[in-house]
Amino acid sequence: MEASKKSRSEMVKEISGTNPLKCMKCGKCSASCPSYEKMDIKPHQFVSYVINEDVESLAKCDSLWVCLSCFACVERCPRDVKPGKIVDAARQIVIREKGGSYLVPDEIPELIDEDMPQQLLVSAFRKFRR
Amino acid sequence: MKKIKRENLKQLFDLISSGQRLYIPIKKAGQTNYGIYAADSRVDLDTLKTVKSSKEAFFPQSETLYTVTKENRKIKITQQELEGEDFVLFGVRGCDIKGAQVLDRVFLSSPVDSFYEARRNHGIIVALACSEPEESCFCTTFGVDPTEPEGDVTTWFKGEYLYWKANTEKGERLTALCSELLTDADEAAVEEEKESIKAILSRLPYADLSLESWHGDATNEKFGSELWKELYKPCLACGTCTFVCPTCQCYDLKDYDTGSGVQRYRCWDSCMYSDFTMMAHGNNRTSQMQRFRQRFMHKLVYFPANNDGMYSCVGCGRCVDKCPASTNIVKVIKAFSKEVNSK
């Protein structure tokens, strides 16, 4: 049990490509977040959950699906910790664990807007396929 | 005349090597060089030219001459033992045999080099005719007959067989040793092979390479020629040509401290190197042009002048194949004959 928990937090780090230990707990992410009020786990807390290897709670929380993936936090984080990507990674884990295919390749070209960050697009897919 | 089937050669090598060392072309890491035969050696007699010539068997790239040890404050000198056992050098081509004759002039004339002499006395040469001469060969220019090289034994490949002819007493002894594997043969096949080789020789690109301009006392005229100033230019001052050459005989003497004593050894040196014959006052040849000139003047002028006209080039063409800058003795010879012709 311990091992699988740990592997999930490792997975979050791997998928998001971020190092939660870099966080200096300044809260700029939470200050920037448009969905802050609706979140049960606040953006700056995501990091602690990953550090504490409690992805379990993260996977169950509402914030995962409240996050707009606007990436304001990613953009503004002074330490390059990118909470938005952590949320997205947690989302991915939840979705992966559910199994199944979520997107038909043919749909993709139509959905791509040139100005839209690709990452946002992908996150959005995951979110609405919930 | 004897013969042996190609497929039985391994037995032959096993037999020869059971009683003595057998030096034979062995292919290792993609290249063929002489080496001591062992049961798992990849013998390669098809490659015409080993990278290094067979001179190594008599004049190794490096050899210890004596060892100095210290016992308390006293010094003890132990001479390296001379070669005391017979060995067989197998598959030697005409050019390399001629090369050995050149080296004999150097090492066997007084004062005799005892290390060389001992090896020469104990070496039994099994020569091999060149069935397929190559483009860089020009041994005939130096009077070598690749159709019938002069070893203690001369051999030819023809069809399924290796033909075997003993020429000397040493050769006879070896033939006797191998008698169980050799069968009698007539000379017809060999004669046919010799003709076939001759036909190829006449078609070789360097077949008509002429030494005309090098006869006589050419010292002053050649030494002062302006041509050297151009010819040396591509030369990188490496020692490839000297180390693959069957006749280059220069060596350096050095000491090595093994911790338990000092070994004095000699190793091949190259006149192409900037520190060749370096002395306390400096070097008597200070430019690469001079060093380059020295090599060819030695081979084509100085050596024959002191050795009854014997050139110290045998036309093996190894330097032609191996020079990194594609310069070589043939280009030098040609450049001078062109100059003579244009005069």
Add this chain to the structure above:
Amino acid sequence: MHGIGVFVCHCGSNIAATVDVKKVVEMAKLEPGVVHAEDYQYMCSEAGQEKIAQAIKEKNLSGIVVCSCSPRMHEATFRKCAEKAGLNPYMVEIANLREQCSWIHKDIEEGTEKAVILTRAAIAKVNLNTSLEAGESGVIKRALVIGGGIAGIQTALDIADAGYEVDIVEKTPSIGGKMAQLDKTFPTLDCSACILTPKMVDAAAHEKINLYTYSEVEKVSGFVGDFTVEIRKKARYVNMDKCTGCGVCMEKCPSKKAKSEFNSGLSNRPAIYTPFAQAIPNVPVIDPTQCIKLKTGKCGVCEKFCQAGAIDYKQKDEVITQKYGAIVVATGFEVIKLDNYDEYAYSQSKDVITSLELERIMNAAGPTKGHLERLSDGKPPKNIVFIQCVGSRCAENKGKSYCSKICCMYTAKHAMLIRDKYPDVNVTVFYIDVRTPGKNFDEFYRRAVEEYGVNYVKGQVGKVAPQADGSLLVHGVDLIDGKQLKISADMVVLAAAIEPNPTVRNIATMLTASIDTNNFLTEAHPKLRPVESPTAGVFLSGVCQGPKDIPETVSQAGAAAIKVVGLLAKDKLMTNPCTAKADELLCNGCSACANVCPYGAISYEDKLINDHGIRKTHRVAVVNSALCQGCGACTVACPSGVMDLQGFSNRQIIAEVDAICR
């Protein structure tokens, strides 16, 4: 001929207990070059040293090996002993038989065997030792201080008070630096100008201090004790000798559109100006980019009104060359550019300002005459938000990775001053951490909270959004309450990070002083030599070495000064003779060695080289032995082994290796 003497010490029983000293002596006698070997109870004692000296004289020894304790202990002792006996001190080698042999081994056979080998190695090495002479070089009794801020001024004053000539080179028209721009100083809240200007006056008046204001260092050559520096004195267009500093020219100048550097660009100044009223020297300069006369040839108003006849439009830059024994870098800092922080709307709203700008606003001599007002509409602000760590403590691609150190304290100061003078104004400080190590610092911060009611909120601001009504909506967070905050402010003050003055790069290059990735100058040792640069004779003062507040800067300035004084007090510099040396006969001039030299001790010259009679000009490396400290980095960078280290030469080390592996 070699004649090596070997002296084996018993060190009482320290060595003799686990090493058969007699055996070591016997074995040493068999080594090549050894003509004398003996043992003694205590080699380092007077009697022991006498034995060594006697043997050196009697046997005419060319080198000695002392088998004793660590060379770190007694190498100097035995070198002195050898020198007294007439042997070059560098012909001494120590075999460490105590710390590295007898003390760690219990078995006498094992200990003796190792002792023999260590002795053998030392003998092998000393056989190749060469006599070395410590070099001497003179010291020019004059120091240069680059930068005329508080760091430079304090360093100069301290050096000058010790009796040495000091020149200060300052690139702006007046000394004073950043401290002159400050209104009040923490933690005492005394007026910055009140404590700085007396020092400026002292410096100007000091007979040993010479000011080169409006000047820049252009070229540096030489080495410790003997630097030659070219200083460019930029044309002021005002004759310093004639000017009385009356200020009429500035009043009358018709070109008044230039931004005042001193007021952080918040007000304008004339083309002929002194940066501030108390400027030293109190002689204006003409800004050639603004002056109508210099640009178009017409005008000449200042000349007309100058009763002293000090205006000189024809003045040219002047380059003076001066020699120095030591150089102090005190180039200070700048506030970072805020281009990467769009979210704080610095470029969008006039009411988002940096703390340095706030200093000017709050200063009585500043653009608003000391009244706290919004720059957009001149109205007094009611709600002020301070944002900490803007650009400090960031990931490397986003800002500065370091803590700027001074921001927590000056923000507390600002907040306190505002609340004191304008109790109606609400002050909120968003912080990540409040860092107040320093005497009376935390007390100061607590006063801001407890006595002055400053609202400290733990959490960084995400965004400042200018509103249509001119207010600023601050999106923040209170991490303690777990609430997102949206505060309507009418002024936002950013604690922007500080960075080394950009000119320091160029100066470091000229001085061959090393610089770190943040452009701070590197100290010779981070702990033990914090005010010295690795380049001998170059010292560091103030923020150029790392973020500092005023008291720290002043103490470092004093420390740098005492280092300079220590250097200048010497008549001769003895140089370590174990320095690198290039064999110019074979040097390729490839620059590999210079690339790794931490001291800039290697330069290149085209030299005529005689190679066994062949003369050719080659580019060869030349080591300045006064600068070289003997680390040996160059010797390994050199592929042909041409660069060697005296005292630890390639062949010496090889000989040791051989002796050990034998």
Add this chain to the structure above:
Amino acid sequence: MQELISRLKELLESGSVQRVLGWKKGDFTFNPEPAYFNSAEELSEFVYDGFCGANLSKYMIKASNLEGVTAVLLKPCDTYSFNQLIKEHRVIREKAYIIGIGCKGKLSLDAIKAQGVKGITDIKGAEIDGDCNELKVETLYGEKTVSYKDSMLERCHVCKGKEHMIYDELMLESADTLDADRFTDVEIIENLTSEDKFTYFQRELSKCIRCNACRNVCPACSCRKCVFDSTKFDSEQKANVDPFHESMFHIIRAFHVAGRCTDCGECSRVCPQGIPLHLFNRKFIKDINEYYGVFQAGEDIGQTSPLTDYTLDDMEAEERR
């Protein structure tokens, strides 16, 4: 080709260069040699084709001492070496007029012979103007056709590209020859057991005859006197006295050129015993790329060489793979 010769003539005749450093026809079609041309007439012997493999940057060290300007023909890969030599002050930029010439891959006679060809008297198809697809080989024993690609030097299969890093003018087109990853062989060796690695290198190095061709052709080995020729470390060596010394020589040589070696491949090209010497240099290059960031010597003169540089958090030796 004609265009190139005309241009060279023009340069010589106008006096803007004093000589041309290029290749002269050999006595076979496949053995041209590096040569200087001092006049337009001498250019009648000029050649540039698939057999002109030599990296002429090395020759520019000496040419920098000659009077006047030398026009030098440099292939794209040679220009890296030239840049590196500028950085090391071994050539003088102003003394060279660099004609960046195109390259369609250089040929290896050994590679041709390895395809079972013996007694070669003539080879056609290596002309730079041609399409360089096929070589027609005339031999004493008949005619053969071999593919150009299979006959290329190893280095051309891992070509650094068609771009010249430094030049005064460009002539002739290049072809893409890259079809392999240059670190594949290094990786294969890295994955062997320690013992197999040792056996592999022992076999290869046992062939070494210490002719110094690799060193003398190497543009990075430009020392006035090599450590192995000098007494600086008591390391003077000649010929193969002990197998150790071959390892020592090649490891130290590779170390000395680490961070400076442009991977021009000349060492492997000239080795008379066909030792893949580039495997030493590439190991260092691969390690440098992995440990300190991708670095290509000779690409940018301003860049610090990885061995004269450091970062505070460099990897520790014990953390190596």
Add this chain to the structure above:
Amino acid sequence: MSLTNEEFRPKIVAFCCNWCSYAGADLAGSSRLSYPADVKIIRVPCSCRVNPMFILRAFEKGADGVIICGCHPGDCHYSTGNYYARRRMTLLFSMLDYVGIERGRTRVEWVSAAEGVKFSQTMNEFVETVRSLGKNVRLGDLRCKN
């Protein structure tokens, strides 16, 4: 096998920087922290003085292991020496791995003047590692091996 690992006494050369590791070795000595006598120390001014030639020379002449000790990164007496040494040794040792020299025969360790314990521990470990590898047969001049 006539030589068991118990009996095998490796030759170990340790290059120690004068300012840190050599002092660390002295401290190990004055604290009587033992390590095998197989280790012989060569004093160099800085780890950056260690030339690859020295290391190969040691192996040539019969050393079984070579260890380089210097100041901890950031603590170099000359500021930058050990940074250069670190790169050089990383690359050199990686090359030695590559040509088939057993990895355990080379080592770099940072030992400060205060780390007598670490010095002794490091040497104990290193000697043990080399001892387990046995005699160095792959690198070295055969003439030196009698």
